Amino acid sequence: EDQVTQSPEALRLQEGESSSLNCSYTVSGLRGLFWYRQDPGKGPEFLFTLYSAGEEKEKERLKATLTKKESFLHITAPKPEDSATYLCAVQAYNQGGKLIFGQGTELSVKP
Amino acid sequence: SQTIHQWPATLVQPVGSPLSLECTVEGTSNPNLYWYRQAAGRGLQLLFYSVGIGQISSEVPQNLSASRPQDRQFILSSKKLLLSDSGFYLCAWSQGLAGGVTDTQYFGPGTRLTVL
Numbered sequence: 001e002d003q004v005t006q007s008p009e010a011l012r013l014q015e016g017e018s019s020s021l022n023c024s025y026t027v028s029g030l031r032g033l034f035w036y037r038q039d040p041g042k043g044p045e046f047l048f049t050l051y052s053a054g055e056e057k058e059k060e061r062l063k064a065t066l067t068k069k070e071s072f073l074h075i076t077a078p079k080p081e082d083s084a085t086y087l088c089a090v091q092a093y094n095q096g097g098k099l100i101f102g103q104g105t106e107l108s109v110k111p
Numbered sequence: 112s113q114t115i116h117q118w119p120a121t122l123v124q125p126v127g128s129p130l131s132l133e134c135t136v137e138g139t140s141n142p143n144l145y146w147y148r149q150a151a152g153r154g155l156q157l158l159f160y161s162v163g164i165g166q167i168s169s170e171v172p173q174n175l176s177a178s179r180p181q182d183r184q185f186i187l188s189s190k191k192l193l194l195s196d197s198g199f200y201l202c203a204w205s206q207g208l209a210g211g212v213t214d215t216q217y218f219g220p221g222t223r224l225t226v227l
Contacts, residue, residue, distance in 0.1 A: 043201050044155075091214065099157070
């Protein structure tokens with residue numbers, strides 16, 4: 001069964017304190033792995049798509065990496081405006097366009 | 112550019128009342144459309160998806176139904192709401208996999224439903 005597990009559930013950082021969020025996945029044929037950011041009371045906002053092991057993508061203070069079993073979202077020198085829930089999702093070849101989501105990591109960055 | 116709308120933004124309904132949530136997409140044609148529910152634990156549960164007008168696939172048998180009367184309109188309905196229907200409902204669209212490597216989904220602003 002395809003599955004996505006994110007850790008930790010919640011992460012509290014001081015401004016400028018770099019860290020990483022983890023997304024472990026089990027899927028029969030990965031088409032793509034997606035990262036989204038979700039602010040309270042709003043819909044998820046698309047950040048990145050990763051397609052194959054070894055791939056990396058960056059956007060401002062965020063860098064996403066992918067291995068055959070997991071993905072990391074690295075946050076470098078975070079700011080309070082980076083506070084949000086970060087969602088990871090996978091898309092499998094045998095499931096069309098469906099996404100399987102993890103439970104998310106709630107990130108809080110204090111000034 | 113593409114835009115996705117959902118309304119209403121918030122809704123408070125009594126148990127046993129009907130429900131109709133609407134989602135529309137602008138700036139694209141023949142999108143794939145999705146309805147998700149997000150409970151307090153933050154995970155997104157896929158409820159329905161549609162690859163074309165009148166084509167609806169249900170992922171979770173429950174008290175809800177979906178319809179797609181027009182190419183860029185997706186409606187989520189219920190005849191009688193249950194307490195367990197409370198949650199944050201999200202609509203999403205994608206362009207489909209035709210020739211593409213992956214199919215990115217883009218989400219609307221959501222509807223917060225409270226059933227009392």
